[in-house]
Amino acid sequence: MRLVSRILVVIALGWGFAKIIELSPPEWKALATWLPPVLIILLVASAFGRSLFRGEALITRIARANHDGDFPDEMVGYTRSLTAVWAWFLLGCAVLTMLLVQYAHFPQAASLTPVLVPCLMIGEYFFRKRRFSHYTHRNPLSLMLFMLLHGMPRD
Structure with a gap:
């Protein structure tokens, strides 16, 4: 039931966003x-960034929840670093999108992040499988x- 309600929220947000774009004045459409x-x-x-300064890093919490509390100490430093990588990566995606829209007049630039995120997820998964081959790892999907x-694990 939880999954269905989350999917419905995402659908409602998408519909609401589409309506905002549809009803906005023409000069605001690009923005x-x-x-x-x-x-x-x-x-x-x-x-991601805030979690590095408040308690346990976000990816560390996700990994702990994923391993049912049986989380190796060796992975804590790695997941903390990976949290920082994600924070910087997403910040870079936001800046890249703004620059491409403003200076390259590429209004579809916002569609790059959903393409780049799975690339980082898959690349990190294969790196982790190789680097920590003595542990089992869930695939990104x-x-x-x-x-x-x-849901997201809490502090």
Whole structure:
């Protein structure tokens, strides 16, 4: 039931965003197209970044929840560094989007982040599988399903 309600929220937000763009004045259409995705990227980047300074890093919490508390100490430093990588990566995606829209007149630039995020997830998964081959690892799709079903771990 939790998964269904989360999917419905995402659908409602998408529909609401589409209506905002549809009803906005013509001169605001470009801004309405790229600004909300950039703000969302910045919010997610700040969640990753803030977690580095408040308690346990976000990816460390996700990994602990994923391993049912049986989380190796060796992975704590790695997941903390990975949290910083995600924060900087998402900040870079937001800046790149704004620069491409403003200076390259590429209004579809906001669609780059959803393409780049899976690339980082998959690349990191293969790196982790190789670097920490003595542990079992969920693939990115399985991990996303786990997070959809169980939500984000709290502090």
